[in-house]
Amino acid sequence: xxxxxxxxxxxxxxxxxxxxxxxxxxxxxxxxxxxxxxxxxxxxxxxxxxxxxxxxxxxxxxxxxxxxxxxxxxxxxxxxxxxxxxxxxxxxxxxxxxxxxxxxxxxxxxxxxxxxxxxxxxxxxxxxxxxxxxxxxxxxxxxxxxxxxxxxxxxxxxxxxxxxxxxxxxxxxxxxxxxxxxxxxxxxxxxxxxxxxxxxxxxxxxxxxxxxxxxxxxxxxxxxxxxxxxxxxxxxxxxxxxxxxxx
Amino acid sequence: xxxxxxxxxxxxxxxxxxxxxxxxxxxxxxxxxxxxxxxxxxxxxxxxxxxxxxxxxxxxxxxxxxxxxxxxxxxxxxxxxxxxxxxxxxxxxxxxxxxxxxxxxxxxxxxxxxxxxxxxxxxxxxxxxxxxxxxxxxxxxxxxxxxxxxxxxxxxxxxxxxxxxxxxxxxxxxxxxxxxxxxxxxxxxxxxxxxxxxxxxxxxxxxxxxxxxxxxxxxxxxxxxxxxxxxxxxxxxxxxxxxxxxxxxxxxxxxxxxxxxxxxxxxxxxxxxxxxxxxxxxxxxxxxxxxxxxxxxxxxxxxxxxxxxxxxxxxxxxxxxxxxxxxxxxxxxxxxxxxxxx
Numbered sequence: 001x002x003x004x005x006x007x008x009x010x011x012x013x014x015x016x017x018x019x020x021x022x023x024x025x026x027x028x029x030x031x032x033x034x035x036x037x038x039x040x041x042x043x044x045x046x047x048x049x050x051x052x053x054x055x056x057x058x059x060x061x062x063x064x065x066x067x068x069x070x071x072x073x074x075x076x077x078x079x080x081x082x083x084x085x086x087x088x089x090x091x092x093x094x095x096x097x098x099x100x101x102x103x104x105x106x107x108x109x110x111x112x113x114x115x116x117x118x119x120x121x122x123x124x125x126x127x128x129x130x131x132x133x134x135x136x137x138x139x140x141x142x143x144x145x146x147x148x149x150x151x152x153x154x155x156x157x158x159x160x161x162x163x164x165x166x167x168x169x170x171x172x173x174x175x176x177x178x179x180x181x182x183x184x185x186x187x188x189x190x191x192x193x194x195x196x197x198x199x200x201x202x203x204x205x206x207x208x209x210x211x212x213x214x215x216x217x218x219x220x221x222x223x224x225x226x227x228x229x230x231x232x233x234x235x236x237x238x239x240x241x242x243x244x245x246x247x
Numbered sequence: 248x249x250x251x252x253x254x255x256x257x258x259x260x261x262x263x264x265x266x267x268x269x270x271x272x273x274x275x276x277x278x279x280x281x282x283x284x285x286x287x288x289x290x291x292x293x294x295x296x297x298x299x300x301x302x303x304x305x306x307x308x309x310x311x312x313x314x315x316x317x318x319x320x321x322x323x324x325x326x327x328x329x330x331x332x333x334x335x336x337x338x339x340x341x342x343x344x345x346x347x348x349x350x351x352x353x354x355x356x357x358x359x360x361x362x363x364x365x366x367x368x369x370x371x372x373x374x375x376x377x378x379x380x381x382x383x384x385x386x387x388x389x390x391x392x393x394x395x396x397x398x399x400x401x402x403x404x405x406x407x408x409x410x411x412x413x414x415x416x417x418x419x420x421x422x423x424x425x426x427x428x429x430x431x432x433x434x435x436x437x438x439x440x441x442x443x444x445x446x447x448x449x450x451x452x453x454x455x456x457x458x459x460x461x462x463x464x465x466x467x468x469x470x471x472x473x474x475x476x477x478x479x480x481x482x483x484x485x486x487x488x489x490x491x492x493x494x495x496x497x498x499x500x501x502x503x504x505x506x507x508x509x510x511x512x513x514x515x516x517x518x519x520x521x522x523x524x525x526x527x528x529x530x531x532x533x534x535x536x537x538x539x540x541x542x543x544x545x546x547x548x549x550x551x552x553x554x555x556x557x558x559x560x561x562x563x564x565x566x567x568x569x570x571x572x573x574x575x576x577x578x579x580x581x582x583x584x585x586x587x588x589x
Contacts, residue, residue, distance in 0.1 A: 052490055054486055054489065054490065079492060079494065082489065082490060082491070082492040083492040086490070086491075087487075087490040089483065089486070089487060089490075091483060093483045093484060093486065094487075095488075095502055095506075096506065097505050097506050097509065097583075106501060107492055107493060110493060110497055111491065111492040111493060111497075155491070156490075159491060159492065
C-alpha cells in the first residue's frame, strides 16, 4: 500500500509553554479516509494545516504525496504540495467578489494554465455532482452555508487533488445543512479519494472513516481502526471523550 | 378623527408648555426666510452677472487660442459623455450596453487623449501649456494626477504591508513624510525649486510638474486608504488562495486587492474630491486654472468690485464638479456591492 502522508515525530509550539503538536507520528495510506478527533485545542486543526504548509513545523519530518517538508519551510516544495492537495475550511473561505463559477475556475486557469472553456466545463460538471449547477452564476453570499461548503469542495476538486483535507467542514453550518455536505464527502470517499477529515460528526466517522486518530494536548492518544475505536477504544482518554460526545 | 383631534390638542399644549422653544423656532424660521429672501433678490436683481456671462469661454478654456478652442471643448464633451454613460449604467440602450466593459479603459484613456488634444500633435497645431487654462486645466490636473496617484498609492500600500522589511520601511517613510508636509509646500517645490536643481537644458512643462507634485502627494493618502482596505480582508482569504496553489502575487492581484479596493472606494472618493478642490492652489503658483482665470478677470478694471458674483459662480461650478464625482463614486460603489453580496 502506498502512502499519501507520512509524519515523523513532528512538533510545533506557538509559545514556550504551549505545544500545539508534540511528537506526532502517523501515516495516511492512499485511498484511505482518516478522521481526526479530539477536544478543542488538541491540535487537530494545526496538524491538518501542516499537511499543506499553512502551518510550519518546528521539528520532525513530513512527507506529503512524496514531497518532503521539514522545519525550514521550502516555499517551492510547499507550492508543489498545494497543487496536489485540496483543502476545505470550516468557514468555506470562498472569494466573495467572484461568481461561484469563477471561484472554481480561478486556480485551474491561473495555476494549472487550463483553457478557460475546459476549466468551466469541468467546474460545471463538479457543480452538478454537488447538485448545485444552477447556482453557478451567483455570488457566494447568495448561497446557503451548505451550498457554499459544497462549492468549496468543488473548488478544491477542480485542481484534481490526490489528497483532500477537511478542517471541520460542518462546524459552521446550521444543523439541517450538515447532511448535504456530509453526503458530498461520502460520495467522494466511496470514489476512493484519500481524505483527512477533522470533524466532530460521530455518525460520519463511524460510517466513512477507515481509521480514527484521537488527539489530546498536541499528542496522538490513539490511532485505530474506526471499528475498534468506536466499539472498544484502547485508551481511557478516548473512551471518556466518546462518552461525552454521545451523552 | 378623535385621535387626530387629540394629537392636535397635544401639539398646541406643547407650544404652551415650552414658550422658549416656540420662540426659538419662530426666530430661526424667520432667519432662514430672511436669508433665502436676501440671497434670492441679490441673485436676481442685485448682482451684475456680466462678469460671468461675458467671459464664459475664458472660464472654460483660459487663454487657449480662440481658433483652437474646439480642442478642449471636444475633450470636455467627451469627459461629460463618458460620465453620463457611466452613470446611466443599466439604463443604457441595448447596443450601448455592450460597450460597458470598456468603460474603465475609456476613463484611463481620457488623460493621454486630453494631453494630446491640448498640446497638439502631427496634425494639430502645437499649443504651449502656458496657454492652457480655466476649467480645462482644472479637469486635466485632477484627472491626470488622480490616475497617476491611484497605481502609485496601491503600490505603496502593498509595499507597506509586505513582509520585506526594507520595502515596507521605505514605503512607510515616504507616506509619513508626504503626509507631514503641507500640499502647498510640495507644489512650491515642484514649481519653483525643482527647476533650480535640474540642469538648464532640461525644462519640464509646468503643468506636468504640477501633476507630478499632486500625484506624489495624493499617492500617500491613497496608500493609507488602500491599506485600510487591505487590512480589512480576513487572513483566511489569503489562506484559501494559498491552499489552491496561487502564489503571493496572484493572491494579491486576484483575491485580496479587488476586495480591498471595493472597501476603499468611499475613502478614495474623498481623496478625489479633495484633489479637485486642491488644484485651485495652483492659482497661487501661476497656473490660470478655474480660480486663476477668475482672479485675473477680477484684476480687470472693467469688473472691479465684482468679487461676490465671481466667487458665487465659482462655488457653483465646483459644486457641480464635486457632485458629478460623488455620483460617479456612488455608481462604482454600487457596482462593487452588487458583485460581493445581493
